[in-house]
Amino acid sequence: MDFGLPNFFGFAYSEDQLLVLRLLKESKKRGASKVILMSAPSFVVDFDYKDFCPLMKGLGFDKVTELTFGAKIVNSCYRSYIKENKEKQEKFIASVCPSTVELVKNKYPYLKRFLLPFDSPMVAMSKVLKKNYPKHKIVFVSPCSAKKVEAKKSFYNGKQLIDAVITFSELKQILAKEKPKKLSVSHKFDSFYNDYTKIYPLSGGLGATLNKKGILSESEMVSCDGFNQIQRVFEKKLDKVFFDVLFCNGGCIGGNGISSKLPIVLRKQKVLSYRNLSKKENMDGNQGLSKYFRGINFSKKFD
Numbered sequence: 660m661d662f663g664l665p666n667f668f669g670f671a672y673s674e675d676q677l678l679v680l681r682l683l684k685e686s687k688k689r690g691a692s693k694v695i696l697m698s699a700p701s702f703v704v705d706f707d708y709k710d711f712c713p714l715m716k717g718l719g720f721d722k723v724t725e726l727t728f729g730a731k732i733v734n735s736c737y738r739s740y741i742k743e744n745k746e747k748q749e750k751f752i753a754s755v756c757p758s759t760v761e762l763v764k765n766k767y768p769y770l771k772r773f774l775l776p777f778d779s780p781m782v783a784m785s786k787v788l789k790k791n792y793p794k795h796k797i798v799f800v801s802p803c804s805a806k807k808v809e810a811k812k813s814f815y816n817g818k819q820l821i822d823a824v825i826t827f828s829e830l831k832q833i834l835a836k837e838k839p840k841k842l843s844v845s846h847k848f849d850s851f852y853n854d855y856t857k858i859y860p861l862s863g864g865l866g867a868t869l870n871k872k873g874i875l876s877e878s879e880m881v882s883c884d885g886f887n888q889i890q891r892v893f894e895k896k897l898d899k900v901f902f903d904v905l906f907c908n909g910g911c912i913g914g915n916g917i918s919s920k921l922p923i924v925l926r927k928q929k930v931l932s933y934r935n936l937s938k939k940e941n942m943d944g945n946q947g948l949s950k951y952f953r954g955i956n957f958s959k960k961f962d
């Protein structure tokens with residue numbers, strides 16, 4: 660593979676792509692930090708599930724994981740917080756989507772105090788990875804360019820938490836140019852968990868996986884996606900208690916870093932099929948145990 664300078668007469672890598680390639684190149688040196696690829700579960704819109712890990716390991720990543728365990732942790736934080744505060748707080752707004760958080764801060768500042776004060780799944784999962792693989796560098800691949808900004812502002816024990824973020828489209832460009840060979844390794848992620856939060860990137864996925872029984876009724880919740888719908892909800896549905904809101908049409912499967920041109924309904928189908936398929940796979944003992952995240956603080960302020 661040629662990890663050299665971009666070809667200025669044809670396709671040129673972005674700074675983030677070059678950073679990822681540099682991290683991978685350096686990881687080959689003796690004693691250097693290895694690199695973990697953390698993927699958003701919407702990767703199945705752009706990549707084949709069974710090829711993904713062998714291909715990423717062929718590209719040079721030491722471990723390949725998903726952020727679904729981070730989503731499970733965020734759900735658990737939300738559940739406890741809503742349960743504790745429902746008597747004294749009238750609303751709760753999911754803060755998993757950085758573009759929605761910015762929209763609230765800038766257009767609806769009077770709603771800011773309702774943003775749930777916890778990390779996004781990307782940040783929560785990165786903290787889990789840092790705890791369990793402290794020497795590894797972390798690269799996040801996502802459907803979302805807004806995650807690049809969020810990652811730059813995310814720290815753990817005073818240090819930058821995530822080393823680089825690229826979109827699925829950027830990863831596809833890297834694969835097209837570098838042409839890595841698939842390694843003969845398992846197609847399974849180096850994960851801590853593999854279950855229901857795989858539908859997080861779908862509109863309503865958070866609400867559907869929150870395990871809200873005894874905490875929130877269906878009529879107290881609203882799930883929506885896309886700028887226009889969010890505006891309508893924030894301006895006309897303020898009688899609701901829990902707001903599960905994603906900025907892109909269809910949720911993260913409509914993010915600007917996805918390269919697929921498939922309609923949203925077919926992208927959604929791919930995520931659901933993947934969730935169903937992976938439910939059947941065993942986890943080799945890694946079942947979402949709390950030992951992986953014990954002692955980590957997942958709270959966050961939106962000042």
Ligand code: SF4
Pocket residue numbers: 755756757758759802803804805806905906907910911912913914915
């Ligand atoms: S909804 Fe869009 S902006 Fe929000 S996290 Fe998902 S991809 Fe990013």
